[in-house]
Amino acid sequence: MSGARTPVGSAEKGAAKQTVTISFAGFNRAWAAWIGDRLERRGLRVVYLRWDSPAEIPLEDLLRDLKLSEGRVLIIVSEWYFQLGPRSHDEWNAALRTVVAPDPARFAAVSVTTAPVPTAAAVLAPTDLTNMGADEAERRLLDRLDLPIDPLPESANGARRGPRFPAAMPEVWGGVPRRNTRFTGREPLLNDAYHLLQGAEPGAGVVTMHGMSGVGKTQLAAEYVYRFGSEYDVVWWVNAENRVSYRRLLAELAPRLGLETGQEYGERLRAVRDSLRRGVPFARWLLVLDGADEPDQIWDLVPTGPGHVLITSRNPEWSEHNSRLLEVPVYERYESVAFIRRRAPRLTEAEADQLAEALEDLPLLLDQTAGWLNDSDLSVEEYIGLLEGGIDQDVVKVSADFPLAFQTAWSILLNKLRETVPESVDLLRLCTFFAPGFIPVRLLKEMPHDELPEQIAGLLNDPLLWNKAINQLRQYSVVRLESHDTTSDDTAASGESLYLHRMVHQIVRKDMPDEDREEFIEVVRRALAAADPRRPTDPELWPAYAEIVPHLDYAEVLNSTDSTVQRLVFNCLRYMFFSGEYQAGIKLGERALDTWRSLLGQTHPRIWELTYHYANLLRAVGEYGRTEAIERVAVDHLREERGPQDLEHLRAAGGLAADLRGLGRYNEAFELSQWILAAYRELLGEQDSRTLNAQNNLGATLVLLGRYEEALGLDRQTMEARRLLLRARHPWTLYSEFAYATDLRLLGRYPAAESIQAKNVKELLNVMGSNNPYTLKAQHNLALCHYRSGDREKAGPLLARVLERAERVFGETDPNTLIFVTSQSCFARENGDIDQARELSEAVVARYEMMLGDGHPFVAGVRANHALVLRGVGEREHAHALIEQSLADMTAAVGESHPWTLGCAINASALRSLVGDPESSAELSKATVARASEVLGRTHPMTLSARIAHAADLRALRDRRQAEKVEQEALSDLAATLGSQHVHTVSARARNRPYWDFEPQTV
Structure with missing residues (x-):
């Protein structure tokens, strides 16, 4: 046959000389794209012709039509090419001998299969491209077409990036189902999906294949992946039937993309979404979300960016979430017939048509029925008779979108399974x-x-x-x-x-x-x-819990009274809490409470343990009002039933104290926390871990009350006791060091605070990793230590880095993230980016208002910060009104002598002066100096700021002698306390009026 081979250019004259028509089965589309790209790079014109073989048209006619194509016809030989129709090998042998053998010069071929093909395919002299690399395959292709095998010029090779060699997998490939070797038809749908994705604007490449159950959406998506996957660097398939499994499987892409993250799913997920959005390290990515029937659960987590997202769903509501819809109907009848005849070769075309009509062309039902009919002696007529009369006609449909025939067919199939x-x-x-x-x-x-x-x-x-x-x-x-x-x-x-x-x-x-x-x-x-791995706090075991959680509902575990099954529920709730699956955990907790109250009774002991886990999840998202109501019921019941000294009652009371801290009711929280600590000390002694946890919580309450010196003493005691009881690098010991360093900073002892916090950060990085919540809080405190010490070069990048990580790890509305946003806004305001400061400040005010409501000290505090932003952009009257309201609200919330109120007063006095009310300003700054001196001491940085502000007010009232005296004394104390070159000292010396930044604290 080699003597019959001719160069491409010798087949036709004129324009057709440089044309090659590639004839290929849709299944081999990736090969056609790669071969066409190789030829086009060498200056040839390529025409793509997908081969089809309708059963009603004789094969010889189809091959003669193929000869009408321009130029040389290059056939991609595979078993798929010869199976379409379906046609037998005998039919193909006859047609090839009749049409191709007399004119072999018009044809060339490459083989991409090792499966048997019709023997007469030898007339095509196919060159084998299997089991080799791209370079050798290209060499063989060019040789078969008698084209020069010289290397392309460098510019031609590097001009554009073509399809990947089909035998080479994308750089990242995961979760994709095996290719269905019985896949049939669907060519228009595959092409429509391809063009919708390729034609989409960057960031908008989302297509949803939607249709009823059993219509073949998953198989269609899988076939799309295999046909077009060579055009992507990343192909990742995700089961998206629920939010938990979707988050877990998408997060597993992080290490495959080379992203450095910790073990938490939330952190990994955000890193993946950010990487895909930026297209770094891969811009050509395809993400398949299979079975995403509830858009409301996951639409907010669908990545955007330069890549593509393909969704399969029964739900057309994806159109409301920036997705193009592609409806997947049942098979066309010719597709059904072709599929049945490939699945059940013993059936004739007429029988296949009868069966397709009876089964309403539903692909899943055709697959299952044809499979066992092929092995059965039952005729199609007999089977259809069973469908029509083998089950009561008043059967209720399983689901509105299931054909009635499905239940009948399944009854027949189940009987077959039972018999065998x-x-x-x-x-x-x-x-x-x-x-x-x-x-x-x-x-x-x-x-x-x-x-x-x-x-x-x-x-x-x-x-x-x-x-x-x-x-x-x-x-x-x-x-x-x-x-x-x-x-x-x-x-x-x-x-x-x-x-x-x-x-x-x-x-x-x-x-x-x-x-x-x-x-x-x-x-x-x-x-x-x-x-159940039994250790839900261990990140290494979280994949095991992520595998278990989706099945809890279907196994109806909440209906079980078995203690081990109920323990599994508790552990899954704890896993959801520690891994950041808060919303899914809250839903599980709600259902568990409803079910167990009916199953076990309102006051069963397990109800109170469940309440504890449920409240933790709610508290993690800032739902302090709901948790306070829940915990109060638990506390009241346990106290009455078991007495105030019961450990379960004390644990519930500790949760209630945390809720009160979150709600800004610090005095109530303090009284309760004091009593809890005393009870633990009496029951368990000073050195029990639960006692030290209660002591830690009391310290946190003291900080919120502004009693920093008392908090320092208690936190030091807790830290030293934890070092003895636990170990120096235990997470709780390290958290105590962080709390102690925070107390030092709030007291103005910046060098000592910075020294301890820097050491603590290093330990946390080693023990907990760079993105752990404890680590991020510690790094945030270290950044503030740098800032208060005057080292803005260190503080700025660290604050930005902590915020960026927190948004990935916690999310934008998490209580921890809001603390970090507040600091970033204040830093931006004072360091030249007033637009960023305003944007962040407006966002954090809105989020705190929504989460906590008017009257909460955090809302008053961030509004006070926002007043400074408004002052910075020239909106003096607005700023003045806002700071006065903030001062009144903060006074009502925490009292006139709380450090937060004193800070608001420092800012309010400055704005009173700015709007032309020096008398009122001087009166306020004088009262602030007196209260700050009493509460914090004369040399605390806040008191020193109040003294400098009061000197400015005296100067404005032309009381120069008293102003000079107050100013010099304050400057002397500033230099002695912070140093003569500290930024605050230098600023005061230059007579810049001081301000105060509100800083929310961990509750």
């Missing part, structure tokens, strides 16, 4: 008590098998029976074997990862005898409880 391998039905029913989708059946095999129901014990204890049941379900496409991490058949054969379609899941679960239901659901509950 009854254990497969048991396994299938067990699977329905996990969530639909990926079923971790290995949990069943790993659980203790004593006291199991007989039929289940036999299945789990006999590997041969287990594999027989798995294979039976596979054979009829009831389940798929999948693995997120490998395509190894060995892994699949072990049955560790089954995929069960939602539609199948629902109907099997519904069609189950009550006695089996009770037995099977209990088995799954016990399997989940046995998989």
